[in-house]
Amino acid sequence: MKKKLLVVEDEQNLCLLYKEELTKEGYRVAVAMNADAALKLIKKQKFDLIVTDIRMPVKNGIELITQIMALRKDIPIIINTAYQSYKHDFMTWAADAYIVKSSSLDELKSKIRELVG
Protein backbone atom coordinates (compact mmCIF):
# COMPACT_ATOMS: atom_id res chain seq x y z
CA MET A 1 0.00 0.00 0.00
CA LYS A 2 1.52 3.29 -1.11
CA LYS A 3 2.01 5.90 1.59
CA LYS A 4 -0.03 9.03 1.14
CA LEU A 5 1.61 12.44 1.45
CA LEU A 6 0.19 15.95 1.53
CA VAL A 7 2.44 18.76 0.30
CA VAL A 8 1.42 22.30 1.29
CA GLU A 9 3.23 24.84 -0.87
CA ASP A 10 2.09 28.18 -2.28
CA GLU A 11 4.39 28.22 -5.31
CA GLN A 12 2.75 26.37 -8.17
CA ASN A 13 6.00 25.29 -9.84
CA LEU A 14 7.25 23.78 -6.62
CA CYS A 15 3.92 21.96 -6.12
CA LEU A 16 4.38 20.36 -9.54
CA LEU A 17 8.01 19.52 -8.84
CA TYR A 18 7.30 17.90 -5.45
CA LYS A 19 4.34 15.96 -6.80
CA GLU A 20 6.37 14.62 -9.72
CA GLU A 21 9.50 13.78 -7.72
CA LEU A 22 7.72 12.20 -4.76
CA THR A 23 5.37 10.21 -7.00
CA LYS A 24 8.51 8.78 -8.66
CA GLU A 25 9.66 7.74 -5.20
CA GLY A 26 6.52 5.61 -4.88
CA TYR A 27 4.24 7.84 -2.83
CA ARG A 28 0.69 9.00 -3.50
CA VAL A 29 0.90 12.78 -3.36
CA ALA A 30 -1.80 15.39 -2.83
CA VAL A 31 -1.00 19.09 -2.92
CA ALA A 32 -2.62 22.13 -1.32
CA MET A 33 -1.60 25.68 -2.15
CA ASN A 34 -2.63 27.21 1.17
CA ALA A 35 -3.27 26.24 4.77
CA ASP A 36 -7.07 26.29 4.60
CA ALA A 37 -7.11 24.00 1.55
CA ALA A 38 -4.73 21.69 3.43
CA LEU A 39 -6.97 21.60 6.50
CA LYS A 40 -9.98 20.72 4.35
CA LEU A 41 -8.08 17.79 2.84
CA ILE A 42 -6.80 16.61 6.24
CA LYS A 43 -10.35 16.58 7.62
CA LYS A 44 -11.55 14.44 4.69
CA GLN A 45 -8.62 12.12 4.05
CA LYS A 46 -6.01 10.21 6.04
CA PHE A 47 -2.43 11.19 5.21
CA ASP A 48 0.69 9.38 6.40
CA LEU A 49 2.83 12.53 6.36
CA ILE A 50 2.55 16.25 5.68
CA VAL A 51 5.24 18.45 4.15
CA THR A 52 4.55 22.14 4.62
CA ASP A 53 6.08 25.45 3.68
CA ILE A 54 5.98 28.15 6.37
CA ARG A 55 5.70 31.52 4.69
CA MET A 56 2.38 31.40 2.83
CA PRO A 57 -0.30 34.02 2.28
CA VAL A 58 -3.21 34.36 4.78
CA LYS A 59 -2.19 31.62 7.21
CA ASN A 60 1.42 30.57 7.71
CA GLY A 61 2.73 27.05 8.11
CA ILE A 62 3.17 27.34 11.88
CA GLU A 63 -0.49 28.23 12.29
CA LEU A 64 -1.35 25.32 10.01
CA ILE A 65 0.74 22.91 12.09
CA THR A 66 -0.87 23.97 15.35
CA GLN A 67 -4.31 23.47 13.79
CA ILE A 68 -3.29 20.04 12.54
CA MET A 69 -2.21 19.19 16.11
CA ALA A 70 -5.77 19.90 17.25
CA LEU A 71 -7.03 17.34 14.72
CA ARG A 72 -4.29 14.69 14.74
CA LYS A 73 -1.25 14.86 16.97
CA ASP A 74 0.29 11.67 15.61
CA ILE A 75 0.76 12.67 11.98
CA PRO A 76 4.41 13.24 11.04
CA ILE A 77 5.10 16.74 9.68
CA ILE A 78 8.12 18.08 7.83
CA ILE A 79 8.69 21.82 7.64
CA ASN A 80 10.18 22.63 4.26
CA THR A 81 11.04 26.30 4.08
CA ALA A 82 13.52 28.70 2.56
CA TYR A 83 13.85 30.40 5.95
CA GLN A 84 16.26 29.50 8.73
CA SER A 85 14.81 32.05 11.08
CA TYR A 86 11.75 30.02 12.09
CA LYS A 87 14.03 27.53 13.83
CA HIS A 88 14.04 29.97 16.73
CA ASP A 89 10.29 29.59 17.10
CA PHE A 90 9.62 26.69 19.47
CA MET A 91 6.22 26.17 17.84
CA THR A 92 8.13 24.46 15.01
CA TRP A 93 8.73 21.62 17.50
CA ALA A 94 5.26 20.40 16.62
CA ALA A 95 6.92 19.22 13.40
CA ASP A 96 9.21 16.19 13.21
CA ALA A 97 11.81 17.73 10.92
CA TYR A 98 12.89 21.11 9.63
CA ILE A 99 14.43 21.29 6.18
CA VAL A 100 15.81 24.36 4.49
CA LYS A 101 14.69 24.27 0.85
CA SER A 102 17.33 23.54 -1.73
CA SER A 103 17.44 22.76 -5.44
CA SER A 104 18.10 19.13 -4.54
CA LEU A 105 15.26 17.19 -2.97
CA ASP A 106 17.57 14.51 -1.54
CA GLU A 107 17.27 15.67 2.07
CA LEU A 108 13.50 15.92 1.83
CA LYS A 109 13.22 12.47 0.27
CA SER A 110 15.51 10.94 2.83
CA LYS A 111 13.60 12.50 5.73
CA ILE A 112 10.29 11.26 4.31
CA ARG A 113 11.74 7.74 4.04
CA GLU A 114 12.98 7.99 7.62
CA LEU A 115 9.56 9.01 8.92
CA VAL A 116 7.15 6.85 6.90
CA GLY A 117 9.28 4.36 5.04
Place this chain on the structure above:
Amino acid sequence: MSELRKDIISGRWVILAAERSKRPDDFRPAQPGKKEAETGFCPFCEGNESKTPPEVFSLRRKGTRKDKPGWWVRVVPNKFPALNRGTPPARHDEGIFQWMDGVGVHEVIIESPAHDKELSDLPLYHLEYVLETYKNRVISIEKEFQYKYVHAFKNKGRDAGASLSHSHSQIVATPIIPKGVNEELYSCERLHRRFEECIFCRIIRDETRIGDRLVLRNDDFCVVTPFAPRFPFEMRIYPVRHSSWFTTLNKKEIEALGKTLKTVLGKLKDILSDPPFNYFIHQAPNPNFPHEAWANLEKSYHWHIEIIPVLTRVAGFEWGTGFYINPVPPETAAAFLRG
Protein backbone atom coordinates in the same frame (compact mmCIF):
# COMPACT_ATOMS: atom_id res chain seq x y z
CA MET B 1 27.14 22.32 10.41
CA SER B 2 27.08 25.86 11.73
CA GLU B 3 30.29 27.86 12.30
CA LEU B 4 31.73 30.06 14.99
CA ARG B 5 33.56 33.04 13.47
CA LYS B 6 35.73 35.61 15.17
CA ASP B 7 35.70 39.31 14.36
CA ILE B 8 39.39 40.23 14.43
CA ILE B 9 38.85 43.82 15.58
CA SER B 10 36.30 43.46 18.36
CA GLY B 11 37.35 39.92 19.30
CA ARG B 12 33.66 38.98 19.28
CA TRP B 13 32.59 35.51 18.14
CA VAL B 14 29.34 34.96 16.24
CA ILE B 15 27.40 31.80 15.48
CA LEU B 16 26.65 31.45 11.79
CA ALA B 17 23.98 28.96 10.88
CA ALA B 18 25.84 28.04 7.74
CA GLU B 19 23.11 26.28 5.88
CA ARG B 20 21.95 26.86 2.37
CA SER B 21 19.33 28.97 0.78
CA LYS B 22 19.50 32.36 2.38
CA ARG B 23 17.30 34.99 0.83
CA PRO B 24 17.38 38.67 1.72
CA ASP B 25 13.84 38.53 3.04
CA ASP B 26 14.86 35.81 5.51
CA PHE B 27 15.56 38.73 7.76
CA ARG B 28 12.24 40.48 7.35
CA PRO B 29 10.47 40.35 10.69
CA ALA B 30 8.33 37.23 10.64
CA GLN B 31 4.61 37.84 10.65
CA PRO B 32 3.52 37.25 14.21
CA GLY B 33 1.74 33.95 14.23
CA LYS B 34 -1.34 33.40 16.31
CA LYS B 35 -0.39 32.72 19.86
CA GLU B 36 -0.33 29.09 20.88
CA ALA B 37 -3.12 29.80 23.37
CA GLU B 38 -5.41 30.64 20.47
CA THR B 39 -4.59 27.51 18.54
CA GLY B 40 -4.60 25.29 21.60
CA PHE B 41 -1.31 23.49 21.00
CA CYS B 42 2.02 23.93 22.75
CA PRO B 43 4.92 21.47 22.43
CA PHE B 44 6.02 22.22 26.01
CA CYS B 45 2.70 21.29 27.66
CA GLU B 46 2.30 18.11 29.70
CA GLY B 47 0.90 15.43 27.41
CA ASN B 48 2.88 16.63 24.37
CA GLU B 49 6.18 15.02 25.42
CA SER B 50 6.35 13.13 22.10
CA LYS B 51 6.81 16.44 20.29
CA THR B 52 10.09 17.19 22.03
CA PRO B 53 13.42 15.34 21.78
CA PRO B 54 13.88 12.75 24.59
CA GLU B 55 14.42 14.40 27.97
CA VAL B 56 17.94 14.57 29.40
CA PHE B 57 16.74 15.43 32.90
CA SER B 58 13.48 15.81 34.77
CA LEU B 59 12.11 16.21 38.24
CA ARG B 60 8.95 14.12 38.29
CA ARG B 61 6.50 12.30 40.50
CA LYS B 62 7.55 8.85 41.70
CA GLY B 63 6.33 6.07 39.48
CA THR B 64 6.05 8.21 36.34
CA ARG B 65 8.10 7.36 33.28
CA LYS B 66 10.64 9.33 31.27
CA ASP B 67 9.06 11.35 28.43
CA LYS B 68 5.60 10.81 29.87
CA PRO B 69 3.40 13.13 31.95
CA GLY B 70 4.02 13.47 35.69
CA TRP B 71 6.92 15.94 35.68
CA TRP B 72 7.44 19.29 37.39
CA VAL B 73 10.51 20.42 35.45
CA ARG B 74 11.75 18.84 32.25
CA VAL B 75 14.94 19.42 30.21
CA VAL B 76 15.21 18.51 26.53
CA PRO B 77 17.82 19.26 23.88
CA ASN B 78 16.77 21.92 21.38
CA LYS B 79 15.02 20.08 18.53
CA PHE B 80 16.49 22.40 15.88
CA PRO B 81 19.66 23.74 17.57
CA ALA B 82 22.08 26.43 16.37
CA LEU B 83 24.98 24.41 17.79
CA ASN B 84 25.39 20.64 17.88
CA ARG B 85 27.27 18.44 20.34
CA GLY B 86 30.60 17.23 19.08
CA THR B 87 34.26 16.71 19.72
CA PRO B 88 36.43 19.72 20.62
CA PRO B 89 36.45 21.80 17.44
CA ALA B 90 39.70 22.75 15.78
CA ARG B 91 40.33 26.44 15.27
CA HIS B 92 40.95 27.27 11.59
CA ASP B 93 42.86 30.22 10.22
CA GLU B 94 42.77 31.70 6.77
CA GLY B 95 44.98 34.77 6.72
CA ILE B 96 43.50 37.16 9.26
CA PHE B 97 40.24 35.22 9.63
CA GLN B 98 39.53 32.63 12.33
CA TRP B 99 36.67 30.21 12.64
CA MET B 100 35.71 26.84 14.10
CA ASP B 101 32.92 24.30 13.70
CA GLY B 102 29.71 25.22 15.46
CA VAL B 103 30.01 22.73 18.29
CA GLY B 104 27.99 23.30 21.44
CA VAL B 105 25.02 22.31 23.57
CA HIS B 106 21.60 23.88 23.44
CA GLU B 107 18.99 22.69 25.95
CA VAL B 108 15.55 23.92 26.91
CA ILE B 109 14.33 23.82 30.50
CA ILE B 110 10.54 23.58 30.60
CA GLU B 111 9.81 25.08 33.98
CA SER B 112 6.28 23.84 34.53
CA PRO B 113 3.85 21.34 32.99
CA ALA B 114 1.13 24.03 32.99
CA HIS B 115 1.00 26.40 30.03
CA ASP B 116 -0.22 29.49 31.84
CA LYS B 117 2.00 29.48 34.93
CA GLU B 118 4.79 32.02 34.88
CA LEU B 119 7.91 31.52 36.94
CA SER B 120 6.78 34.07 39.55
CA ASP B 121 3.38 32.30 39.83
CA LEU B 122 4.95 28.98 40.77
CA PRO B 123 4.98 27.89 44.42
CA LEU B 124 8.31 28.35 46.14
CA TYR B 125 9.20 24.64 46.15
CA HIS B 126 8.67 24.56 42.38
CA LEU B 127 10.94 27.56 41.82
CA GLU B 128 13.59 25.71 43.82
CA TYR B 129 13.12 22.74 41.46
CA VAL B 130 13.85 25.06 38.52
CA LEU B 131 17.02 26.38 40.19
CA GLU B 132 18.14 22.85 41.13
CA THR B 133 17.63 21.93 37.49
CA TYR B 134 19.83 24.80 36.30
CA LYS B 135 22.52 23.61 38.71
CA ASN B 136 22.22 19.98 37.67
CA ARG B 137 22.41 20.72 33.96
CA VAL B 138 25.30 23.18 34.20
CA ILE B 139 27.33 20.69 36.27
CA SER B 140 26.50 17.89 33.86
CA ILE B 141 27.48 19.88 30.75
CA GLU B 142 30.66 21.18 32.41
CA LYS B 143 31.88 17.58 32.68
CA GLU B 144 32.44 17.83 28.92
CA PHE B 145 35.52 19.98 29.17
CA GLN B 146 35.37 21.20 25.54
CA TYR B 147 32.56 23.53 26.61
CA LYS B 148 34.43 26.40 28.17
CA TYR B 149 31.35 28.40 29.01
CA VAL B 150 27.85 27.30 30.01
CA HIS B 151 25.25 30.04 29.87
CA ALA B 152 21.80 29.72 31.49
CA PHE B 153 19.22 32.32 30.56
CA LYS B 154 15.55 33.07 30.28
CA ASN B 155 13.59 35.09 27.71
CA LYS B 156 10.06 35.99 28.74
CA GLY B 157 7.67 37.59 26.26
CA ARG B 158 7.94 37.98 22.50
CA ASP B 159 9.79 41.30 22.71
CA ALA B 160 12.41 39.58 24.87
CA GLY B 161 12.89 36.84 22.28
CA ALA B 162 10.56 34.12 23.59
CA SER B 163 8.60 32.38 20.85
CA LEU B 164 6.33 30.50 23.27
CA SER B 165 4.58 31.87 26.32
CA HIS B 166 4.94 28.53 28.16
CA SER B 167 7.52 29.31 30.87
CA HIS B 168 10.98 28.07 29.91
CA SER B 169 14.69 28.82 30.19
CA GLN B 170 17.59 27.79 27.99
CA ILE B 171 21.15 26.64 28.41
CA VAL B 172 23.76 27.17 25.70
CA ALA B 173 27.31 25.85 26.12
CA THR B 174 30.05 27.05 23.79
CA PRO B 175 33.67 26.02 23.15
CA ILE B 176 34.77 29.63 23.64
CA ILE B 177 34.27 32.12 26.44
CA PRO B 178 31.93 34.87 25.21
CA LYS B 179 33.52 38.29 24.81
CA GLY B 180 31.29 39.99 27.37
CA VAL B 181 32.14 37.39 30.01
CA ASN B 182 35.85 37.56 29.13
CA GLU B 183 35.89 41.32 29.58
CA GLU B 184 34.08 41.00 32.92
CA LEU B 185 36.63 38.40 34.09
CA TYR B 186 39.60 40.58 33.14
CA SER B 187 38.03 43.64 34.71
CA CYS B 188 37.39 41.72 37.95
CA GLU B 189 41.02 40.54 38.05
CA ARG B 190 42.23 44.12 37.59
CA LEU B 191 39.87 45.44 40.26
CA HIS B 192 40.84 42.64 42.61
CA ARG B 193 44.47 43.75 42.36
CA ARG B 194 43.47 47.38 42.92
CA PHE B 195 41.10 46.92 45.89
CA GLU B 196 42.60 43.68 47.23
CA GLU B 197 39.18 42.10 47.45
CA CYS B 198 36.42 40.86 45.15
CA ILE B 199 34.75 43.89 43.56
CA PHE B 200 31.32 42.29 43.86
CA CYS B 201 31.79 41.70 47.60
CA ARG B 202 32.65 45.40 47.85
CA ILE B 203 29.57 46.39 45.81
CA ILE B 204 27.33 44.28 48.07
CA ARG B 205 28.78 45.95 51.17
CA ASP B 206 28.62 49.49 49.75
CA GLU B 207 25.14 49.17 48.23
CA THR B 208 23.83 47.73 51.52
CA ARG B 209 25.34 50.67 53.41
CA ILE B 210 24.16 53.37 50.96
CA GLY B 211 20.73 51.80 50.46
CA ASP B 212 19.54 54.03 47.58
CA ARG B 213 19.88 51.33 44.95
CA LEU B 214 19.06 48.40 47.20
CA VAL B 215 15.91 46.55 46.15
CA LEU B 216 16.09 43.84 48.80
CA ARG B 217 18.60 42.17 51.03
CA ASN B 218 18.41 38.94 53.01
CA ASP B 219 21.02 36.70 54.64
CA ASP B 220 22.00 35.07 51.35
CA PHE B 221 21.21 37.49 48.52
CA CYS B 222 21.40 41.16 47.71
CA VAL B 223 19.35 42.68 44.87
CA VAL B 224 20.32 46.08 43.50
CA THR B 225 19.71 48.34 40.55
CA PRO B 226 23.32 48.85 39.40
CA PHE B 227 25.01 52.26 39.69
CA ALA B 228 25.29 52.63 35.88
CA PRO B 229 22.47 50.55 34.42
CA ARG B 230 22.03 50.28 30.66
CA PHE B 231 18.28 49.80 30.86
CA PRO B 232 15.43 51.07 33.06
CA PHE B 233 14.77 48.79 36.05
CA GLU B 234 17.78 46.60 35.27
CA MET B 235 18.61 44.54 38.37
CA ARG B 236 21.42 42.33 39.65
CA ILE B 237 21.04 39.53 42.15
CA TYR B 238 24.31 38.94 44.04
CA PRO B 239 24.90 36.03 46.39
CA VAL B 240 26.25 37.31 49.71
CA ARG B 241 28.62 34.34 50.06
CA HIS B 242 31.53 34.81 47.68
CA SER B 243 31.70 32.15 45.00
CA SER B 244 32.67 32.21 41.33
CA TRP B 245 30.24 29.49 40.30
CA PHE B 246 26.46 29.34 40.53
CA THR B 247 26.85 25.58 40.81
CA THR B 248 28.28 25.90 44.34
CA LEU B 249 24.86 26.92 45.71
CA ASN B 250 23.83 24.75 48.67
CA LYS B 251 20.29 23.70 49.50
CA LYS B 252 19.66 26.61 51.88
CA GLU B 253 20.94 29.09 49.30
CA ILE B 254 18.76 27.57 46.58
CA GLU B 255 15.75 28.07 48.87
CA ALA B 256 16.81 31.68 49.49
CA LEU B 257 17.41 32.33 45.78
CA GLY B 258 13.97 30.89 44.98
CA LYS B 259 12.39 33.32 47.44
CA THR B 260 14.47 36.22 46.14
CA LEU B 261 13.73 35.51 42.48
CA LYS B 262 10.02 35.06 43.15
CA THR B 263 9.89 38.39 44.99
CA VAL B 264 11.85 40.28 42.36
CA LEU B 265 9.95 38.87 39.37
CA GLY B 266 6.68 39.45 41.23
CA LYS B 267 7.67 43.10 41.73
CA LEU B 268 8.48 43.50 38.03
CA LYS B 269 5.11 42.02 37.14
CA ASP B 270 3.16 44.22 39.55
CA ILE B 271 5.00 47.50 39.12
CA LEU B 272 5.71 47.38 35.39
CA SER B 273 2.54 45.56 34.28
CA ASP B 274 4.16 42.25 33.44
CA PRO B 275 6.90 43.40 31.05
CA PRO B 276 8.92 41.13 28.78
CA PHE B 277 12.32 40.48 30.33
CA ASN B 278 15.57 38.57 30.01
CA TYR B 279 17.66 37.22 32.81
CA PHE B 280 20.91 35.33 32.71
CA ILE B 281 23.40 33.83 35.09
CA HIS B 282 26.96 35.10 34.81
CA GLN B 283 29.42 32.72 36.38
CA ALA B 284 33.09 31.85 35.87
CA PRO B 285 34.06 29.57 32.95
CA ASN B 286 33.89 25.78 33.18
CA PRO B 287 35.98 24.86 36.27
CA ASN B 288 37.01 21.60 34.57
CA PHE B 289 38.80 23.59 31.91
CA PRO B 290 42.19 25.09 32.89
CA HIS B 291 41.86 28.85 33.27
CA GLU B 292 45.46 30.05 33.52
CA ALA B 293 44.46 33.38 32.01
CA TRP B 294 42.87 34.45 35.28
CA ALA B 295 45.26 33.66 38.10
CA ASN B 296 42.88 34.82 40.83
CA LEU B 297 39.61 33.79 39.22
CA GLU B 298 38.25 32.09 42.33
CA LYS B 299 38.94 35.16 44.43
CA SER B 300 38.17 37.88 41.91
CA TYR B 301 34.97 36.70 40.22
CA HIS B 302 31.57 36.49 41.88
CA TRP B 303 28.66 34.80 40.08
CA HIS B 304 25.41 36.75 39.81
CA ILE B 305 22.14 37.06 37.92
CA GLU B 306 21.34 40.02 35.68
CA ILE B 307 17.67 40.85 35.03
CA ILE B 308 16.79 43.16 32.15
CA PRO B 309 13.17 44.21 31.62
CA VAL B 310 12.59 45.03 27.94
CA LEU B 311 11.15 48.55 28.18
CA THR B 312 13.29 50.44 25.68
CA ARG B 313 14.84 49.66 22.31
CA VAL B 314 18.52 49.42 21.53
CA ALA B 315 19.02 51.67 18.49
CA GLY B 316 21.69 53.35 16.36
CA PHE B 317 23.27 55.40 19.12
CA GLU B 318 23.68 52.43 21.45
CA TRP B 319 24.89 50.10 18.65
CA GLY B 320 27.31 52.69 17.30
CA THR B 321 28.80 53.96 20.52
CA GLY B 322 28.20 51.39 23.23
CA PHE B 323 26.61 54.20 25.25
CA TYR B 324 23.16 53.52 26.61
CA ILE B 325 20.59 56.21 27.23
CA ASN B 326 18.56 55.18 30.25
CA PRO B 327 15.61 57.41 31.13
CA VAL B 328 15.18 56.00 34.67
CA PRO B 329 17.89 56.60 37.29
CA PRO B 330 18.64 53.43 39.26
CA GLU B 331 17.82 55.17 42.56
CA THR B 332 14.30 55.96 41.26
CA ALA B 333 13.88 52.41 39.92
CA ALA B 334 15.01 50.91 43.24
CA ALA B 335 12.59 53.13 45.19
CA PHE B 336 9.70 51.90 42.99
CA LEU B 337 10.83 48.30 43.35
CA ARG B 338 11.13 48.53 47.13
CA GLY B 339 7.49 49.73 47.05
